[in-house]
Amino acid sequence: MSPPDADTSAGLSEVDLERSLKASGVGDKAASSYAVPIVDLSNPDETAVADALWDAATTVGFFTVVGHGIDEESIDAQFEASREFFEQDLAVKEAASPFESALNSGFEHMKQVRPSTGLPDVKESLQVTARADAMSGRWPPKPADFEARTRAFMTKSHALAARILTLLEPRACPGQARGTLADAHTLWGPDGQCTLRHLHYPPMSAERVAALPPGSWRAGAHTDWCCVTLLFQRTGEFGLECAANPRTNSTEWAPVDPVPGGVAVNVGDMLSRWSDGRLLSNLHRVRMPAPNPGTGEVPVRYSLAFFMQADKSAMIQCAEQPPITAGDYILGRIRSNFEK
Ligand SMILES: O=C(O)CCC(=O)C(=O)O
């Protein structure tokens, strides 16, 4: 399908794919156990690292990086900030960081409706988009150093995502100067769109889970909108699953379990488009785990997702689709997930 113009072409096929899961049955299939690759970024042989990333990105599309250089203390501190924010009352969180879908920022509680399920994810999230106007009036006052801590964590996440993009770029976008992808993503500039999403999947009793509408997921199957996502998980908190990318024609799902010292990475739709499909984004979802037999409760899950999204004005130039600004591209995807 060749879209008629740039504005309406943003992410249409991805939304159709997600909607089709509702009817296909693929969405209900249990996860099997093929392994998500692990890539060690501390290997001094840069060619070997680039090869391993390319293999991982073109087969599964989801992989875990270790030796990535982000210190454990910063990751733990961000999770702690997230926990302190979410433990407040709902009304306090809503007032502290009002959600604004057009800015992709703020706090939302069970508001994100996935096209794959037609139901809200059973989660709450706090999104920080690295642009001054997006966060004006949205920095939560508690914990007290939330803004400083989050800015520092986003700086480290951005550097890691930029390194991964630069290692993938020569094969993903062979016609473009090396560094174009990383340079298109700035933090805190007037056009910035990189986002850190703090996610909280609340613990709940088996009765509350049973009362949810049938077909509810912690996060319904979806692809991400960005170039790459860094997904930070805590040990012992499971449920993330991915489908291999569409090139493999596989309908299997694999668990993406937390790896000590590891960060999960996935390719998003923006990079699929930018690379003319040399890289493909893949579906992933977060399963509602079985209640703990001792407590009868479904355990809590926290995660942090850093979405490396090109600046609003960055032009996504590729051969097979019309040029589109990254700003228009993201807006199209937001509209497909949020009512307002
Ligand atoms: O919480 C997770 O592990 C996944 C979250 C996710 O995929 C997303 O927010 O896009």
Ligand SMILES: [Fe+2]
């Ligand atoms: Fe995602």
